[in-house]
Amino acid sequence: MSKSDTILKLLQGCNSLQRLQKIHAHVITNGLQHHPAISTKLVHFCAVSVSGSLSYAQLLFHHIDNPQTQAWNSIIRGFANSPSPLQSILYYNDMFSSLVSRPDIFTFSFVLKACERVKAENKCREVHGTIIRCGYERDVVVCTNLVRSYVGNGFIGVAKKVFDDMSERDLVSWNSMISCYSQAGFHYEALKVYDEMKNENVGLDGFTLVGLLSSCTHVGALNVGVNLHRIACEEGFVKNVYVGNALIDMYAKCGCLDDAFCVFDSMQKRDVFTWNSMIVGYGVHGHGDGAISFFRQMLMAGVQPNSITFLGLLCGCSHQGLVEEGVEYFHMMSTKFNLKPGIKHYGCMVDLFGRAGKLEKALDMIGTSPSQDDPVLWRTLLGSCKIHKNVKIGEIAMRNLVQLGASNAGDYILLAAIYAGAKDTDGIAKMRKLIKSQGIKTTPGWSWIEVGDQIHKFVVDDKSHPDFVEIYHKLREVISQAALLGYVPEESLISVAGLITEECLETSTSYHSEKLAIAFGLAKTPKGTSIRIVKNLRVCKDCHSFTKYVSKAFNREIIVRDRVRFHHFKGGVCSCKDYW
């Protein structure tokens, strides 16, 4: 056996970097460092193996005179998955300019991965062109990577076009399209892809279910989610931890904590996601005590909490007014679990103190946070000042928002409400002027409701729905029924002051999106069933009062998920106890 054969054989069985370095020394003493097969193998091992070393691979690679595709692929692949994927693209460029070796389908798969991770949008397009020129645009894997890379770079439309034009799509391609849409926040599109998929007989698996369930969670599509749950049971995917976790989250965020618990209870394997989904679920429903109970069980089960665990806990504590507990968990993060509180945790703490009326403490909290220049913290404080009608600290919060250049019309409206509560007409006038000078720019409000497996979206005074005449007719009826029980359309504090709230922006006599959604729900769903609404903003005071009366007048449970928490309306009262 020749020396080079012996070394190649040694390399075959090599499984550690240490051992590899020994072999490498052997290569050098035998003068074989320019042996192409050997150096290529060495590079491959160092770049790809978990026990390898990318910098060592680089060193070896640069000693190869005319690296062949194989060696290029190894180095491009290694960097594509590394913390510095840009390097991968640079090597790809070098490969092109070297003119010695040509990229193959594997090269493209690797470099596309790098483009996806590095956000190299132009490179992504360029690589696409090269793929076509090289005649690889019919390869399923390459195209799937292209789709992912385009979505990762924000070209959602181009990605879908590539996907639609693929000559062949397998289950992974479909799953990629779904999960990419879902991760990019295109939830309706993700669910629509599933409809297309059903006609193609590719089946589905755990990956499909996870992507779809995540989208259901985000848009509150409970019926679709329940259907997926049934499919998961029928096809044997419920034992998959990812699927179980996604189901728990879906049920919890759709307002069905009991169903979330059922899934949780039936799981044989639970990981940190499983526990977090329960804790966060209880937290956003305002059940701090429930979140705490799951946290204790989690520790007993020997699962390490992470920063999200504490977000759920703190959120629950703040909504339930568990100040002491919240403080305790906040400290516990760093002292017992070596987790550094992030900006979100500070946000929860500001909310915890602020909501409880401890505004000075909330202010101190911002002072000790690592990012006092985060507008979110000041805005949270401002919100608390509105609840507790505190002009002094409200003005401090506003001053900071202005200094940060982050103040917006919504903030002025909040402060105006605080002034209005204090009957400070000068203050109101000042805010009115500021709003006028800035122009009102706020997020338009939406509400979604699911009826059957269709999701219907409404905006303020929406007339785009095909059944809008019927919906408006129903809404007028609902309003008069509610009025019989005592509902008085409430002009908000602010409109009295000649201003309008964020939610009331469009017109003062407006039908807010959730009123339309509720009327639609009452008209389209069977008597006695509960109605679930998801909206992107907070509920306004008038709609909150309206919904309470409606829940009584029509004997319906109405569950509204707003931007921050859940409201369960039943028999004329709301689970938030009018405190939100």
Add this chain to the structure above:
DNA sequence: ATAGGGTTAG
């Protein structure tokens, strides 16, 4: 030698 897919928070 070698490729592509998943959940919480934001």
